[in-house]
Amino acid sequence: MMHILKNRILKGVVTKHIQSELSEEIETTGLELKSLIQKKFGRSLHIREVDTGSCGACESEIISANNPIYDLQRFGISFVASPRHADALLVTGPVSKNMLIALRKTYEAMPEPKFVITCGDCALDGGLFKGSYYVEGAVKDILLVALHIPGCPPSPLSIIQVLLEFLRKETLR
Amino acid sequence: MDSSELISGIKKKLPDFNALSASQNYPDEICIKVTQQIFKDTCHALYKMFSFPVMMFFALDERKERGRFVINSVFLDFRSAKWFIVSADIPQENPCFDSLAKSMHSASLFEREIREMFGIEPKDSPDLRRLNLHDEVWPFGSYPLRKDFKAAEGGDVRDYKFGRVDGEGVFEVPVGPVHAGIIGPGHFRFSVAGEPIINLELRLGFTHRGVEKLFEGKAYSGAIRLSECISGDSSFAHSLAFTHALEKISGVSIFAQVAYLRGVFLELERMYNHVNDIGGIAIDVGFSFPAAYASIIKEAILQLNEKLSGNRYLKNVNILGGVLADIDEAKKQILLDSLKNLKQDFKELAKMLYSSVSFMDRVDATGVLRRKTAEDLGVVGLAGRASGIPIDLRKHFSWVYKEAKFKIAIQESGDVLARLRIRIFEFEESCRLIEEFVGKLSIDGKIRVSAILKEGSALGYAEGWRGPVLYWLKTDSAGLIERCKIVDPSFHNWQALSYAVLGEIIPDFPLCNKSFDLSYSGNDL
Ligand code: SF4
Numbered sequence: 001m002m003h004i005l006k007n008r009i010l011k012g013v014v015t016k017h018i019q020s021e022l023s024e025e026i027e028t029t030g031l032e033l034k035s036l037i038q039k040k041f042g043r044s045l046h047i048r049e050v051d052t053g054s055c056g057a058c059e060s061e062i063i064s065a066n067n068p069i070y071d072l073q074r075f076g077i078s079f080v081a082s083p084r085h086a087d088a089l090l091v092t093g094p095v096s097k098n099m100l101i102a103l104r105k106t107y108e109a110m111p112e113p114k115f116v117i118t119c120g121d122c123a124l125d126g127g128l129f130k131g132s133y134y135v136e137g138a139v140k141d142i143l144l145v146a147l148h149i150p151g152c153p154p155s156p157l158s159i160i161q162v163l164l165e166f167l168r169k170e171t172l173r
Numbered sequence: 174m175d176s177s178e179l180i181s182g183i184k185k186k187l188p189d190f191n192a193l194s195a196s197q198n199y200p201d202e203i204c205i206k207v208t209q210q211i212f213k214d215t216c217h218a219l220y221k222m223f224s225f226p227v228m229m230f231f232a233l234d235e236r237k238e239r240g241r242f243v244i245n246s247v248f249l250d251f252r253s254a255k256w257f258i259v260s261a262d263i264p265q266e267n268p269c270f271d272s273l274a275k276s277m278h279s280a281s282l283f284e285r286e287i288r289e290m291f292g293i294e295p296k297d298s299p300d301l302r303r304l305n306l307h308d309e310v311w312p313f314g315s316y317p318l319r320k321d322f323k324a325a326e327g328g329d330v331r332d333y334k335f336g337r338v339d340g341e342g343v344f345e346v347p348v349g350p351v352h353a354g355i356i357g358p359g360h361f362r363f364s365v366a367g368e369p370i371i372n373l374e375l376r377l378g379f380t381h382r383g384v385e386k387l388f389e390g391k392a393y394s395g396a397i398r399l400s401e402c403i404s405g406d407s408s409f410a411h412s413l414a415f416t417h418a419l420e421k422i423s424g425v426s427i428f429a430q431v432a433y434l435r436g437v438f439l440e441l442e443r444m445y446n447h448v449n450d451i452g453g454i455a456i457d458v459g460f461s462f463p464a465a466y467a468s469i470i471k472e473a474i475l476q477l478n479e480k481l482s483g484n485r486y487l488k489n490v491n492i493l494g495g496v497l498a499d500i501d502e503a504k505k506q507i508l509l510d511s512l513k514n515l516k517q518d519f520k521e522l523a524k525m526l527y528s529s530v531s532f533m534d535r536v537d538a539t540g541v542l543r544r545k546t547a548e549d550l551g552v553v554g555l556a557g558r559a560s561g562i563p564i565d566l567r568k569h570f571s572w573v574y575k576e577a578k579f580k581i582a583i584q585e586s587g588d589v590l591a592r593l594r595i596r597i598f599e600f601e602e603s604c605r606l607i608e609e610f611v612g613k614l615s616i617d618g619k620i621r622v623s624a625i626l627k628e629g630s631a632l633g634y635a636e637g638w639r640g641p642v643l644y645w646l647k648t649d650s651a652g653l654i655e656r657c658k659i660v661d662p663s664f665h666n667w668q669a670l671s672y673a674v675l676g677e678i679i680p681d682f683p684l685c686n687k688s689f690d691l692s693y694s695g696n697d698l
Contacts (some may be wrong), residue, residue, distance in 0.1 A: 003525045004462050048356045053380040055694045056487050057405025060357050060449075064475065067468040081353035096697075097310045098379045102350050123409060128402050132383040133317050133325065134306075153405065155485065168536070 003134070007035050032164060034075040041087055044076045045116075048086035057153040058120040063089070065156035072160060073164075079144075083109040087115030089116045089143075094126040095136035107143055115146040120153050127152065174253040176203050180333075186218040187211070199421055201570065202632055204258045211242065211388045212261040213271040219248045219257060225564075226279030226551030226665075228256075229632075229643055231658040232291045234320045236265045237538040242293055244270055246280070247632065247645065256632055261602045274563060279551025281505040282664065290385075291320035305378035305697055308333045319384055326588060336480050338364035338372045357693030361682075368678045373431045373671040381698040388657035393419055393493055393626050394653055400487045400644070404661055404695030405568035406449075409442045410637025411644075411661075411695075414466050416491045418633025419647040423493065423624040429606045430618030431495045433610040437508075438478075438496075440610075443638040445474035446690075447603075448519065449595040453687040454593055455526065470518050477511045480504065481646035495621030502527075506610055523597050535592070540673040540685035542587040552669045554640015554662040556689055559595045560587035566636035577609040589688040599638075624654040639663060639691065661695030 027067045037045045051059060065072045080086050083106045087111065095103060107116070121127040125138045139145055151160045174182070176195040183190045193206040207215050216227065229247035236242065240261040249256055263270060272295035274281035282304065284295040289303040292314075306317070312328030338345075343366050350358035358379040364372040388396055400415040401408040413435060420427065446516025475485040482490050482498040490498050500508065511691060526532055541554070547560040557564060558581070565581045568572040582598040584591035630647040640662030647656045666689060674685050 003521065003528055006468065007521050007525065008462065011469070031596070050351055051357045051380070051693075053694070054357070054406075055402045055404075055405035055698075056357060056692060057408070059357065060406060060486075062355050064468075064472060067472055068465050069469060069472050079355055082223065094382060094451050096379060096381050098305075098307045098381055099350065100310070100380070102358065106351055122402075128399050129382045129384070129387065132387050134311075134381050134383040152402070152488075153486070 033135045036075040052093045052099040053096035058092035061153045070156045094122040096127040119149045176399040183218045189495040230283035269294040292316040305381035380694045404692040409639045410642045412491040413635040414633045414642040414644045421631035422629040425624040436610045446638040494624040536589040539589045542673040559591040560584045592688040663691040
């Protein structure tokens with residue numbers, strides 16, 4: 001317990017400890033995002049992630065976006081364990097044949113209104129795995145995709161920024 | 174041990190043994206060719222000689238050029254720091270071989286893979302179920318790694334049958350493929366009697382993307398980029414093992430500067446993953462402060478990676494004959510300064526965990542993998558070392574590590590705590606190694622030697638953070654890739670999880686799972 005208290009005090013709030021330009025960027029991006037989410041989704045946007053054959057680096061960056069430095073949650077975006085609780089589906093990886101049914105079922109399990117986001121080059125069109133005998137190809141050929149986050153993998157900051165950009169456009173519509 | 178010593182060694186176990194040929198193509202690699210009839214016995218003899226399971230076992234389709242299939246098995250003798258490859262031709266009509274799996278369990282998964290990918294039958298095999306080509310979606314009779322494969326032809330598909338545990342009060346808990354966390358897909362089927370797990374069947378293959386086929390026909394530069402996307406948390410180890418194979422075939426020797434730089438990057442990859450898992454273990458027992466603390470350390474390493482190499486996951490660093498990222502004086506300073514902070518933070522993290530009685534209570538004696546089980550299954554790397562198997566390729570093969578007086582981490586108890594301790598020890602050792610390597614870097618050291626890829630074959634390897642990453646590579650006369658067999662340590666180690674959880678309760682499963690932290694995509698390929 002002593003160690004925890006000591007480290008809690010010594011570390012302070014890390015979200016501000018990273019280089020100032022970066023921290024400011026996250027702050028402004030995020031606060032804007034928060035107010036948009038408040039308006040649009042009634043305070044919180046819940047995302048369910050599905051890996052349909054990713055290498056794992058996209059997952060790692062999505063998890064990083066939730067770490068204390070980027071702390072996506074403070075803006076009202078959280079990742080949920082069940083599709084039943086989700087507003088959005090975030091898909092990573094080229095779609096392996098083995099994941100096609102699971103992807104569809106996860107989407108179907110989500111309540112309306114719902115939308116799909118793809119994350120990483122693989123999910124856009126198969127990426128490096130395009131043309132493989134076991135890859136179904138682009139997620140957008142299977143489900144209606146509202147937004148793509150490019151990168152291999154996209155950095156946590158670009159995940160936050162692309163989400164913001166999208167939500168801004170959506171609210172203006 | 175050279176090839177004649179090897180043959181006399183085999184003869185002690187198999188008096189009328191005769192090799193068709195034996196050759197030492199590289200200082201660390203000896204190939205012996207035998208007939209199909211004695212392939213199984215030869216493999217067993219090597220298994221007994223080295224008391225070490227098969228590390229790779231795979232097939233090649235050479236029907237077009239030579240009218241045959243070939244099967245190769247790879248053994249490791251860490252004492253003499255050599256790899257032994259046993260090879261046999263398989264006629265193309267009615268292709269089959271005697272199954273090794275009955276007396277050498279570590280061959281079982283490989284045989285199932287050879288069967289589903291090539292249609293070569295392991296005779297008398299105890300288990301013939303397919304691994305990655307799922308019965309529900311892929312027709313029987315289509316073999317994607319055969320050279321003449323074009324597209325799946327419409328044979329039958331069927332439902333997959335899980336093993337069943339019957340008995341009063343036994344019930345099944347199916348989990349996956351989509352899990353609750355932000356993580357890869359796999360199916361776990363638990364049979365429980367009351368609270369304790371009495372059986373766990375793993376079904377993987379959900380992220381199968383057919384990568385070995387994608388390598389075929391590729392030029393090496395594109396193929397290196399592909400190797401970085403096999404298992405995203407081991408991008409560097411994978412591209413390193415792959416370039417190692419390329420460099421052996423090309424016959425180039427890299428500059429010392431490159432060896433040190435690669436050492437630095439390999440250890441950075443180990444560090445961010447180890448600290449990530451330490452945090453994961455903490456979160457799986459609900460200990461969230463250290464978990465958050467660990468994720469701050471991980472983020473710091475990822476940012477350091479980017480500063481040094483231009484990429485958070487160390488992609489685009491390895492090339493044939495060298496690396497693309499040098500560490501100059503300025504970067505050296507950044508690296509050393511960051512290391513100082515990382516070491517300090519990490520020490521605090523370890524202290525928080527070790528001093529929490531309730532945390533230690535959860536990890537101590539949980540998820541035990543016994544040494545005998547680990548050996549039979551062929552468990553490698555970190556999980557192997559936590560169960561007392563003293564193998565680390567860095568210790569046995571690499572001169573830069575020998576020079577830096579690398580210390581191997583070993584634990585005996587095989588529980589979650591042992592795997593945690595290995596990680597903590599290795600993280601600290603990695604910091605020390607990086608400092609050693611950085612001290613050896615010269616200001617204007619060359620980081621690339623030009624090389625031309627020839628025709629040939631070789632085994633490339635690297636000790637990634639999970640364990641040995643192996644690439645067996647064959648190139649054609651145009652320098653294109655003809656066959657690339659990949660073995661990620663996860664392939665050896667997934668089965669171990671279903672033994673480690675026996676007798677534990679389901680709520681402890683995530684903890685056990687995280688303590689191994691195996692790759693879905695590296696396993697499924
Ligand atoms: S986009 Fe890149 S990082 Fe993401 S899953 Fe695909 S290969 Fe991995």
